Amino acid sequence: MKIINKISLLFMTLIMSTSVFSEEILFGKAVNEEAKVSISTLLASPTEFLDKEVTISGTIVGVCSSRGCWVDIASDAKFEKLRIKVRDGDMVFPIHSKGRQALATGTLQAIELSLEETKKYKVNLAKRRGDTIDTENITVAMSIYQLSPIGVKILD
Amino acid sequence: MIKVGSIDWFKLNSTLHRDIGYLCIGFTIVFAISGIALNHVGDWDPNYIVERTEKVFLAKSDLPDKQLNVELLMLFPNSEPIKATYWESVTQYKLFFKNGGAITVNFAKETAVYEYFQERVIFKQFNTLHLNEAKKGWIVFSDIYAGLLLFLALSALFMVKGKYSAWRLKRGWLIIVGGSIPLIYIFW
Numbered sequence: 001m002k003i004i005n006k007i008s009l010l011f012m013t014l015i016m017s018t019s020v021f022s023e024e025i026l027f028g029k030a031v032n033e034e035a036k037v038s039i040s041t042l043l044a045s046p047t048e049f050l051d052k053e054v055t056i057s058g059t060i061v062g063v064c065s066s067r068g069c070w071v072d073i074a075s076d077a078k079f080e081k082l083r084i085k086v087r088d089g090d091m092v093f094p095i096h097s098k099g100r101q102a103l104a105t106g107t108l109q110a111i112e113l114s115l116e117e118t119k120k121y122k123v124n125l126a127k128r129r130g131d132t133i134d135t136e137n138i139t140v141a142m143s144i145y146q147l148s149p150i151g152v153k154i155l156d
Numbered sequence: 157m158i159k160v161g162s163i164d165w166f167k168l169n170s171t172l173h174r175d176i177g178y179l180c181i182g183f184t185i186v187f188a189i190s191g192i193a194l195n196h197v198g199d200w201d202p203n204y205i206v207e208r209t210e211k212v213f214l215a216k217s218d219l220p221d222k223q224l225n226v227e228l229l230m231l232f233p234n235s236e237p238i239k240a241t242y243w244e245s246v247t248q249y250k251l252f253f254k255n256g257g258a259i260t261v262n263f264a265k266e267t268a269v270y271e272y273f274q275e276r277v278i279f280k281q282f283n284t285l286h287l288n289e290a291k292k293g294w295i296v297f298s299d300i301y302a303g304l305l306l307f308l309a310l311s312a313l314f315m316v317k318g319k320y321s322a323w324r325l326k327r328g329w330l331i332i333v334g335g336s337i338p339l340i341y342i343f344w
Contacts, residue, residue, distance in 0.1 A: 059240045061250060065204060065273065066197065067287070074242050092289045095204060095273045099239035099252025128245030 027091040029151035031055055031103045039075035039082045046108060046145045055105040056082060056147060060097050060154070068092035070146075073102060079128050083146040097154050106149035115141045166314065173311040176304050183301040190286035193279050203280045204273040213261055213268035217247065225251060228259055232270050235259070 035055040042049050042056065061081055062072035070085040071093045084104050113121060119135040121144065126133045193202035215227050221241055228251055229235055236253040243249055244260075251259040257272035288295055313322045313331075320327050 059242060059252070061240075061242045061244070061252075065201065068289075078243055079245055089287055089289050092284075094256075096256030098256060098258055099254075101240075128248075130246030 024156055025094070025097070025154040027093075027152040027154075028149065029105070031151045031153045032105045033103065035105060036103075039073065040077035040080060042108060043075065043077075043080060043082065043145065046110070046143075049108045050110060051107050053105060053107060053150075054147075055103060056084075057101065057103045058082075060093075060100050060102050063093050063095050063098055065095055068094060071097065071102065071152075073104070084149050084152065085146045086149060091149070091152060093152075093154070101155040102152060103155070104147055104149045104152045106147045106151070108145055109148050110143040110145055112143045113141055115139070118142045166317070169311050169314050173308060173315055176307055176311075180301065180304050180308065183297075183304075186282050186285055187301075190279065190282035194283060194286060201276075202283055203276055205276055207270075207272040207274060209270045211268050211270075212266055214266055215261075215263075217249070217263040221249075224249060224261070228261065228268060231268055232259060235270070 032053065032055050035053050037049065037054045037056065039056050039058060042054065056073060058073040058075060058081075060071050061074045062070075064070045067088045069088050069090075069092070070083050072081045072083050074081050084102075084106070115138070118141045119138050121142070122133055122138055123135060190202070196202070209232070211231055213228070213231060215224060219227075225238060225241065229238075236255040236257060238251060239254050240252045241250065242252070247262060247264040249261040249263070251261075253259075255272070257270065259268055259270050261268045283289075285294060285298075288298065316322065316327075318324075322328055322331055
């Protein structure tokens with residue numbers, strides 16, 4: 001009997017530990033696949049999509065390790081990604097979801113940067129692309145964008 | 157004895173204080189342990205143990221991705237099957253594995269870093285409960301727990317009679333100290 005209990009416990013542990021990595025994970029409302037827009041299209045003209053419901057998809061390439069409150073989704077364009085951000089605790093994205101495909105429906109939101117932040121952001125962006133830029137020529141502050149989701153589906 | 161009608165209120169208070177105290181042991185352990193863990197979030201990761209291995213990687217970034225993957229898998233032979241790859245920048249390439257692990261290559265620094273996040277047993281689960289990240293039903297339980305704690309605090313005032321009563325200065329000063337510490341932090 002004791003051996004049976006041990007085997008059963010081992011089996012359950014195995015199921016639970018593997019399910020963490022293999023199940024489809026859903027958060028919030030159902031994803032609206034009809035509203036699908038590529039990340040590169042969104043980021044090419046973000047003001048057109050501001051506060052409209054859109055669905056994006058791509059590989060998860062970063063996850064907030066402290067509260068699981070954001071994930072970065074790789075764009076279809078090289079060196080580009082879009083952050084999905086929720087209020088702490090609203091959705092908790094597992095750290096092990098890195099590398100998995102995700103779909104997210106939500107609204108695109110702008111975060112306005114100061115001129116100083118804009119310069120830093122553009123220098124960093126240029127670095128990622130292997131370029132250099134002269135910050136003296138940057139005179140206008142910009143906005144960066146993130147998706148505030150109502151539904152997220154992380155695929156197996 | 158404080159008796160109104162046939163009810164012994166003093167005894168009832170003591171009994172309730174004792175039984176609710178027993179009921180709260182489990183909740184208190186969860187909230188206290190995770191409370192300490194989360195208080196020190198700046199010093200450690202309360203949810204994950206990060207396994208990190210850094211190695212020298214001399215391959216050039218202009219190699220085809222497939223070739224890069226082969227070389228990285230040779231460098232970290234115990235890696236899981238590849239799940240996805242991503243070019244973070246011209247000098248940074250990432251490889252994601254089925255188990256949630258990842259390799260980050262920095263071509264400028266000629267390094268490849270393998271990272272794997274392993275859940276801290278008990279802490280992760282306790283923190284999830286503490287931060288109300290579990291299912292919505294947990295909010296109901298944690299509200300009930302908060303109510304029970306209030307009861308324990310207030311009923312403690314009527315637990316002991318005589319010179320060690322909460323209402324005599326011999327022990328009552330402890331209540332004054334306990335109440336003053338938060339007030340000092342708020343107003344000073």
